[in-house]
Structures are given as structure tokens and as C-alpha cells.
Amino acid sequence: MSTIRRPKDLATGVILGLVGLGVMLVSARDYAIGSLRNMGPGFFPLVLGGLLLLFGLIIALTSLAGARDAGGGRLALRPLVFVLGGTIAFGLLLQPLGVVLAIMAAVLISAGASPELRPGPSLALALVLGFGSAAAFVWGLGQRMPLLGYWITG
């Protein structure tokens, strides 16, 4: 039987504490702290890092007592991977393939995030969004994005 009442709080506390510790170390090592009168670039981050560490510790410690949390902390990996993957794909493919194909790739990849979205509708959606956004952003709003990338135009 574990004594951790709220695993979410424990995780939050540990992550915040580590970030705080990291910020403190970097600030103390790399930036001048200065004095109260004449603060260097390291002063404020050092204080903030310390506060983060403190809050992290308190949150982590209080997770050991009190009411249990409702749970339900399971990560939904499938939407996580496909949503972020689709977005990254757009970033990687925009210059080489151009905006239309990059959008289509982003849509087709992110379609994997939902089991309810089938291949047929995804392809249709990709075509509509690809050509539609290109029209709206590049022709309509005059944004500078390549319609066709350098892999295609050579």
C-alpha cells in the first residue's frame, strides 16, 4: 500500500523542484549575481529558481498526506504522438515540398490521432485544407510561403 495520496502532485512537485534546481545552478554558475543595490543578470533567476525549488518541495511533500486525488492520469499517447507529429511534419516539409503538400501531410498524419477519422474523409479533408489554406493565406493574406517547395521545383 503506497503512502502517496496524490501521485499527480508528487510528479508536479518533483518536476518543478528539478527545474528550479537547474535554473539556480545555471544562474549561479553562468551569470553575475551582483548585489542588492546593483543586481546582475543572475539575481532574479536565482531567486525564481529558489522559489520554484521551494514550491516543488512543498507540493511534493503535501502529496503524501490529505485527500486522495481522483486519478485518471493515464496519458493518451496516440493523440499526443500524432497531433504533435503532424505539426512537426508541417514544419519540416514546408520548405522542401511547399505549403499545399506540407498541410496535406500534417492533416494525414494528425488524422491518426482519432480512431473515428477514416482514410477517405482524411484525404478529402487534407485536400480541402491544403488548397483552401494556401488560397486564404498566400493569395488572400499575402503571406510569404512557397506554394511548391525546392524538392519539386528543383
Add this chain to the structure above:
Amino acid sequence: MMEALDHLVMGLTVAATWNNLLYCFIGCLLGTLVGVLPGIGPSATIAMLLPITFTLEPTGALIMLAGIFYGAQYGGSTTSILVNLPGQPESVVTTLDGYQMARQGRGGIALTTSALGSFFAGCVATIVIATLSPILARMALRFGPAEYFSLMVLGLISLAVIAQGSLLKALAMIVLGLTIGLVGTDVTTGAHRLTFGLLELSDGISLIAVSMGMFGLGEIIRNLEHRTVRSTVTAVSSLWPSRQDYREMTPPILRGTALGAVLGILPGGGAILASFAAYAMEKKLSATPERFGKGAIAGVAAPEAANNAAAQTSFIPMLTLGLPSNVIMAMMASVMIMQGILPGPGVMVERPTLFWGLIASMWIGNLMLVILNLPLIGIWVRLLSIPYRLLYPAIIVFCSVGIYTTNNSTFDLYVMVAFGLIGYAMIKLDCEPAPLLLGMLLGPMMEENLRRAMLLSRGDPMVFIERPISAGLLCAALVALVVVALPAVRRERAVAMQE
């Protein structure tokens, strides 16, 4: 008062040019259009639509943004009433009676009540802004760095106090935000801080990329966790309230407006508080409190008027003090900064046409919403039934293209992805994104004012307590913190959040 009217007339001449009217109209239309889509709240709507405004000149951009903001708010009310889906905490109260009215076939009347209440509240709030802003700005011009620092402390603490969930976590999120805000070049010494050697980070982390990541991508992932439940949209019948309805909605609208206008000015984002407080007040004052929660028209009228009044008066601290009181104001402030305008007391003096044009366009925006939305309600209802699986890829595309076009670089896009991940982790860990975003915006300002105050006082930290205004602000922050930390209030707060 006369002075305020003069200014409003000047503002109207700016806002009523064809260009600005068009921007306002497009903003309202797009805001409502995206705002009524299921699963997209006002913060996400605004984050998504921000990049559209970057191509405009500053006045037009802010006017369009304000329009988007009102439209998104109105869209949120629509989804609350018709499908019981509040897109934002402010609209939660509206679902209580609004959705019940819709189930009784009175959805159209609830929507009209909300529109009229919001419009009236918007008119009053516009006058409040015009009257109060010059006074506050004049006061703010006398603020030294110590006062500014204390004001930011108060603003951030109030936000943590009002935030949902654990106070401790909200405070921690503020500190995390402040730290993230420091990433980039230190203004005083030019040193690169916390950039991990990445040259792209020397300008800091883009607040827009962070908002789009957390509210756009992070929420998509959360929404996709569960199989979507088809929301049942109730049919909208008549839009026009009866004479009896008008009689019942008028006093709540008046009271809600007054309450909202006052609470909105307070730092910490009064709109949520305003709608809850207005609902509670009406229930107490009502001769028939048992009808609340079963479709009482007062239960829609009061909170809708209150939250619109508060949403609008929350512009006051951002425009006059440079202190945004909620996430949406933080995004507005970051757009102003991108356009080369530093939010604060100087705006009114240096850019009077922008300032008063924006305020006048708030009123015009409210008017447009009424004219636009009542006839178009049929279209909005149909949008409500678009399944989420067809919407989310579109949101991803919009966010990706939008963030790319802000700087024509993919770096911000990857920042957005990173904060999509962080945002999702925060949702899973029950941490609120709002305090983090506000902290991020205020981080550099807070540091600068702290440094200056300490330099002026020759390193004596007592300066924050010796100067009366600064001491008062810090005292208020302390009181807010202590009151919320008291066990009795804590329990009540938990109950209030539950409702």
C-alpha cells in the same frame, strides 16, 4: 464626464472609418465562427486567430482582435446555452439555466437575453472605461518602479487566488512563468540567459507560440482522449422574448452589469468571479429562488451581462497600467508589443487615436454582435453539429500556418509543439495554464522594476514598504493570500469551484 464624451467622439471618428469598421466586422464574424465550434474555447480561438492581425497596422490590428474577443465570448455563450458546453469558466454559470431553457424550447429566447444583456453591459462598460482610464493612467504615471513591482505582485497573487484548483500549484505556475519569461537577452546587461546556447531564443520565447501550443495543440490532445460524444443540439424556436420575459430580465441585467463592471477592473481577471457572483446574487434576491437551475431567465441574464461587463472593463488595467489581468489580455498585450506599442499609461498620451479608437470600437463591436448574431443564429447552430474529428486537423493546420507566418521561421512552430506537450502535461497534472502565461509576460517587467527600485533605494529592500502606495498594494496581496489560505475559506472556495 464631458471629457470622456469628447474622447469617445474622437474614438468614434477613428473606429467608424470603413477600414476599421471592416476589421471590427471581420473580427466579430471570425471570432463567433470559431468560438461556436465545439471544443474550441475563447482562449484557443484568439490564439489561433492572432496571426491574421499581424499584417494590419496597429489600430486596425487591435480593433480586429477586440472584435475576435467579443465574438469568441459570444460564441462561448451560444455553446453553453445550446449544447451545455461552456468553452471557458466564465460561461459555466450560463449553462445552469441557459441549457435548461434550451431544453424547454426557449433556447432562442435565452440567446437573445444573452445578446441583449451583453450589449447593454458592453455599452455601460465602454463608458466606465472612457471615464476611469484617464484617471488611472494619470495615477499610474506617478508610479515609480517600486509601485509597479508591488502592483505586479498583487496582480499575480490575485490571479492565483482566483485560479481553479490548488493555490500552491497556481503560485508555482506563476513562478515557472516568470522564469520562462526571463529566457532571452537581459535588457540591462545584454547577457543571454537560459537560452541553452540557441541563438533563436535570444529574443525570448514567444508568448503567442506558447498560447497556441497550450490552448491549441494541448487541448486537442486532451479532447481526443475520449471518444467524442455526439452533442445533441436543441432546436431553436422563437428568438423574441415576451413582455413578461423582458420584465424578468431587465433588473438582473442592470445588477449584473454593475457588479461585472466593478469586478472586471480588479486584477486577477474578474470575469469568472463576476459571472458566479452575479448568479449567486440573483438567486438570493429572487422571490422564486427555486426556479434557478430550471430555466430561470434571470439566471442567464445576470451572469451574461456581468461577464461581458467584466471582460470589457478588464481592458482597463492592461491599457492604463500595462498589467494584463487575464490570459486574453496577456495575448492582447503581446500583440501590442509586437506592433511596437508598450502597454501602459503612455499609450493614452502618445497614441490617443489608437486608444480611443479601440475603446469606441468595443462599443461598435458589441452592436455588431447583436446585429450579426441574431439573424445568423441558424448558421451557428449548424456549425455546432460539426463533428470534432473534422475540426481538429483544421485547428492544427491553422496553428501551424499561423505561427509560421508570425516570423516566417519554423523555430516558433517547434516552440509551439514543445508547449503543446507541456500544456498537455499540465492538464494531466491539474496545473492551470493561465498563471504561467501571465507570469511569462510579466517576468521581464517585474525584474526590470525590481532592479530599478533597488538601485534607487541603494539596495534597501524596505523601499517597498516605506512608500505608501507600494505598501498598500503589497498589503492587499498579502490579505488576499492569507484569506484564501484560511481553512474555512478554502473549503468554501472548493465548494464554489465545484458548482
